[in-house]
Amino acid sequence: xxxxxxxxxxxxxxxxxxxxxxxxxxxxxxxxxxxxxxxxxxxxxxxxxxxxxxxxxxxxxxxxxxxxxxxxxxxxxxxxxxxxxxxxxxxxxxx
Numbered sequence: 001x002x003x004x005x006x007x008x009x010x011x012x013x014x015x016x017x018x019x020x021x022x023x024x025x026x027x028x029x030x031x032x033x034x035x036x037x038x039x040x041x042x043x044x045x046x047x048x049x050x051x052x053x054x055x056x057x058x059x060x061x062x063x064x065x066x067x068x069x070x071x072x073x074x075x076x077x078x079x080x081x082x083x084x085x086x087x088x089x090x091x092x093x094x095x
Contacts, residue, residue: 024051028067032074032091041079041088057087064089 028051035042044057051067053060061078068076073094080087 020052024067025070027051029071032068032071036074036091036093041090044078044087044089047089061087061089 031042044060047053047064048055048057048060051064053063064076068074068091075092075094077090077092078087079090
């Protein structure tokens with residue numbers, strides 16, 4: 001049947017999603033450890049790819065907010081580069 005080639009095992013999807021979630025959390029923790037309260041901001045476009053965020057920038061920022069909210073002692077901010085209207089994200093230690 002033609003529909004069968006469009007199926008996946010739910011257990012495989014759950015395992016894959018869990019693996020991705022763990023990688024994303026580790027990547028975000030590594031970045032925030034090195035960037036928090038430093039004079040550094042990182043491109044939102046890079047974060048979308050690196051952290052598997054939603055492709056829409058507004059949705060990606062909301063998704064990033066959820067990820068950061070799960071972390072203790074870290075906050076984020078957004079800053080624009082007016083030269084090319086690109087968006088950057090910076091991290092701070094929560095006070």
